[in-house]
Amino acid sequence: MVDYNVRLGIASATLKAVGSALQRSLTSVFKGANGSNTYYKDIMLAMLRTNFGNLNLAQDRYMYGESSTTTYTKHAEQHGFAPETITLPSGTQAHWLGRKGAKKVLVYFNGGGYVLPCSQGHMLWLDDLQKSLGPDVSALLLAYDVAPEGKYPTQLKQAVELLRYLVETDGRSPSDLILGGDSAGGNLIIGLLSHLAHPHPDIAPLSLPSKIHGIILISPWCSLTNTHTPAFITNAERDMFDARTLERWSKAFLGSDSPFAGDFYNEPVLAAPEWWEPVADIVEEVLIWAGGNEILRDGIEAFAKKFTQGFGKKGGLVNTVVTPAACHEEMILERILGYKGDSGTGSQEVVEGWVRARL
Template sequence: MSSLGLVSVQTKTLLATLIRLFTSPLSGSRGAQNYFKDVMFAGMRAQLGNLTFPQERGLNGDTTTDVYNKFVAAKGIPGKSLTLPSGTQAHWLGDESAKDVFIWFHGGGYCVPSNPGNMGFLLALKDAMVAQGHSFAVLVLTYDLAPENPYPAQLRQAAELMHHLLEVEKRNPSTLTIGGDSAGGNLTLALFSHILHPHPDPSIPRVSLSSPLRAAILVSPWVSFDLTWDSFRTNAQSDIFDGRLLKRWSGGFLGSSTGDKYSEPLTADPDWWRGLHGLTSEVLIWGGGGEVLLDGIKEFYWKIKEGWVNGGAEGKKLTIVVDPRCAHEEMIVHRLLGYKTASPSEKSIEKWLQARL
């Protein structure tokens, strides 16, 4: 990693942050929820828009396993990992013998590992469920990162994990909830697509469900690689990144592939999602009113809902929540910025999940 290049990125980040310190009061409703977040998001946009892949790794760490080990050590909580036959790992937050398990796929454009904010959000979610008397734990997949491991490597690992939980551990699908943020939401949908329409790559394990999963939660799901949605303009000053980052990440993720219905969910027509209610009893889609991906998320909701209802499912079992002025995966960024208490968006997800356990 070029130290000179990183200094240049840091200089741009500092400059953008300093400028926003003075201009934030002029942004009005176009900016983030509060002054602190508005200033921090300006710096994040500058940083994320200018980093290279090696620089991202240098700042974020090499793997989700590294992030997890540091997180549990810092929190003073026990760490426990599951290693699959391929060597792929998944990590527990909570008791691995818990009755209800939340399988989580992290975001980061498939190109960077999870982060402490993501882990903090998941730990708080687990603690909230346990405090309500539920036997509940979170299992976080460490998938291989692009661009070294392009699509469909991550789908192969997600399918392997699900196959293991169902066929080896013999867990009842009704005790499993699945979800993810951003690229993790993309991966959740890719796994559903694979179960409904087995992927043509024979190396991806087949997955079958004897009954629907308890629920699926998609936080700011990355469903479209199109950068021309109007929300990229209207939310340009309220989100944590812009199209520069997404273009770099989608290119790294797809590699030589042109993409398909598994890698870019919005390209699938509504009929593709018929039968989804046989895989999950309910779906929650969360989007931030201030995120650049919002228009794509809304369009996806209407498309998947058409398939959901036409397949014979109740429309009310597919829910979308758009929290005003919230950035991309706001509840995770909220924790990443050091907030010790849950944001309203985090509490809304807790409440939704609690009602379904």
């Protein structure tokens, strides 16, 4: 009965999404700047907004999968390579793309509101990125637990555990690591930086022997509990989801309906510039990327300003890029939608070029 009700809800949401797409297909030509940069993407974003907005947590999970490990295993089978996996002491897994013996590693945390696992499109994008960087660079995806089963700070514990394993057990130098993440994955990286500088009371401290080479934050989810900033209005018809979806996911992740459940580790926009000053002793350089068309833009820019003031004051290098006409994690969405290359915003080139220049 539960599965029937879940499927019924998904069917209802899908019908609404299809109706929204059909309506947008007729009105998109009149949208002007109030939409995406291509006709196809504009219709698909309308469909995604409606679909996400009309699902609940059970339907999210049923529709988008149970685990990143399952996605990785299927990806390996489809692309003809043998899966290689790290199993951490807690049982948490991380999965390799490229040679695990490569000296340089892109340690990656996927987005999905902490509710959705790594999607097939995410995996394709990360695999493509790793291949473009050459055989001397591998990628390692953390298959962290998703909410609501895995509530904060579960994912932060797992991220710390993976970094500890790479440095203390695998003997890797932090200077050979670049940490990357999109959306909730970007939020997780920022939480990890907070923990390294100010140990979380529920997680064992971790001291690194050298600085992490670089950090990539793609559309990081910086403000979990504030869904009333101007960008939520101006970009309402330009992005892939709206406040309904983010509120559902943040409540599942935080395990609370309270608007005051955020802290400096999970809602980095709340932290003052001084909080970020010690991070300059932990990381060499940071890229913060946002799309001009995303509803999270205000939170990202507010965080970037404070982070730059604190991290930059102590000598850290920050590059914040807001790409016009790009939606939330534009370069990843385009891979999910079947694009083989950039559709014109230049978003992929920003990220890929930044990584290449630092390897």
